[in-house]
Amino acid sequence: DAEITQSPRHKITETGRQVTLACHQTWNHNNMFWYRQDLGHGLRLIHYSYGVQDTNKGEVSDGYSVSRSNTEDLPLTLESAASSQTSVYFCASSESRAGTGSSFFGQGTRLTVV
Amino acid sequence: GQQLNQSPQSMFIQEGEDVSMNCTSSSIFNTWLWYKQDPGEGPVLLIALYKAGELTSNGRLTAQFGITRKDSFLNISASIPSDVGIYFCAGYTGNQFYFGTGTSLTVIP
Numbered sequence: 001d002a003e004i005t006q007s008p009r010h011k012i013t014e015t016g017r018q019v020t021l022a023c024h025q026t027w028n029h030n031n032m033f034w035y036r037q038d039l040g041h042g043l044r045l046i047h048y049s050y051g052v053q054d055t056n057k058g059e060v061s062d063g064y065s066v067s068r069s070n071t072e073d074l075p076l077t078l079e080s081a082a083s084s085q086t087s088v089y090f091c092a093s094s095e096s097r098a099g100t101g102s103s104f105f106g107q108g109t110r111l112t113v114v
Numbered sequence: 115g116q117q118l119n120q121s122p123q124s125m126f127i128q129e130g131e132d133v134s135m136n137c138t139s140s141s142i143f144n145t146w147l148w149y150k151q152d153p154g155e156g157p158v159l160l161i162a163l164y165k166a167g168e169l170t171s172n173g174r175l176t177a178q179f180g181i182t183r184k185d186s187f188l189n190i191s192a193s194i195p196s197d198v199g200i201y202f203c204a205g206y207t208g209n210q211f212y213f214g215t216g217t218s219l220t221v222i223p
Binding site: 108 | 116118120144145147154155157158159161162164202204209210212213214215216217218
């Protein structure tokens with residue numbers, strides 16, 4: 001069965017370290033998204049990609065980067081982790097750019113920056 | 115950044131009752147989406163709305179895309195215990211997604 005998986009599920013890192021969160025989907029979706037979820041803010045879009053070699057900034061992209069070298073993967077990198085980046089991170093993929101049709105979220109990565 | 119005002123923030127209802135929640139914005143959206151999130155899981159897409167005035171159902175769920183394109187409503191009829199969770203609205207502008215802060219639903223058997 002097709003799926004979308006995130007790894008790791010939990011991570012603790014130190015301030016200033018570079019961290020990469022993985023997202024892998026086997027739906028063959030062109031459209032992939034990264035969100036962070038914090039209490040009181042709902043989900044906020046960090047970066048998104050509409051296909052290989054395409055990346056775009058979302059609402060809260062500062063301090064984050066993504067790369068899309070193939071259809072299946074969209075890794076999210078925190079260049080220099082900060083305590084303000086402690087959050088739950090969700091990756092999503094969808095059939096359409098609007099997130100409609102076949103559309104799925106991963107189970108999330110809980111990141112703690114100490 | 116863009117804020118979607120979702121209300122109510124939480125609801126406690128008896129099993130079998132109907133539920134209504136809504137989402138409003140100061141900006142226009144091309145698409146409205148409604149999601150449900152269970153604890154420890156990612157959101158699951160429930161309904162997508164594509165044009166102003168559209169009314170769409172998915173089982174016991176009905177959602178509407180407001181005529182002004184600045185709001186949307188979700189109704190759940192005859193609630194059951196498995197409806198428990200957090201419901202989020204989201205608006206898509208054409209290149210950005212914005213989410214509401216969620217409505218936490220508790221269904222009392």
